[in-house]
Amino acid sequence: MLGTYFYHEILRKTVIGFGTLFNNINIRHKDASGTNFSVMKVPLAYGPMQKFLARIQQQPDLNREIAITLPRLSFEMQGLQYDPTRKTGIAQTFLAKGGTTAKKVYMPVPYNVAFELSIMSKLSDDALQILEQIIPYFQPSFNITINLIDSIGEKKDIPIVLESINYSDQYEGSFETRRTIVYTLGFTAKTYLFGPVADNPEGLIKKVDVDYYSDTNIQTARRNIRYSATPAAKENYDGDEATVLDGAISEKVTKFKVSATTDLAANQRIIIDTEIIKITATIPMTAYPATALPVRYLS
Secondary structure (H helix, E strand, O other), X not given: OOXXXXXXXXXXXXXXXXXHOOOOOEEEEEOOOOOEEEEEEOOXXXXXXXXXXXXXXXXXXXXXOOOOOOOEEEEXXXXXXXXXXXXXXXXXXXXXXXXXXXXXXXXXXXXXEEEEEEEEEOOHHHHHHHHHOOHHHOOOEEEEEEEEEHHHOEEEEEEEEEEEXXXXXXXXXXXXXXXXEEEEEEEEEEEEEOOOEOOOOOOOOOOEEEEEEOOOOOOOOOEEEEEEEXXXXXXXXXXXXXXXXOOOOOOOOOOOOEOOOOOOOOOOEEXXXXXXXXXXOOOOOOOOOOOOOEEEEOO
């Protein structure tokens, strides 16, 4: 099984979704009368905080024309860890609709993705403005919706949990040395990773047999009773049309005419609008009106 290529870009989508939360933060400066004389959108970039601090330290002269812009935000994925509190059954599969066909998908595996968001500023008020625009949304989590697998339309709400807030002042050295105030926020994104998606539903469990024994020795004990269960579909996954109703029917009708019974058999289930019907017997029919209600398979 290992070695089957698949790539759903789930981690990439999680990183993008996390960064999108902070890409529209602004700071404002006011004069003595309370009028805004400066509005600035805070730049956001992916990368470690140390890289931006190194650029600041390499350009300490405040008189130079080129220097890194402060304030700014940077974020980075710090780690990945399995979350046993959200685990499901091992190697279970479920049927998902991909377009007009049904596909077999393995149950998702819960993983926690650790992120670090850094707020860098040379003015304390700028850093506080940014911080106050972020932390009220996390109590302690904030949900984002991510389309994890496009082929089957699998969307999930991913909680982003605020774990910690740390503060440091990078002001060291002479008076000419550029000051940097840094707030570091730790987050955890509770996402899910999916395995390969099969192009067909082959391999799904379609029938379950349970044997009850009269003794704990299952090798020699005489079988007492067998219980069999066959799951029935509750949705038309493939869109196949089995036949057409010959006119309207009421909710109390137990027998009705259809255009053809060639593809129908006893114990099958069909769907008419939103009602699921089990077939007990069929009688061949032929002519039917041009305008009638389609009868679809459940598979």
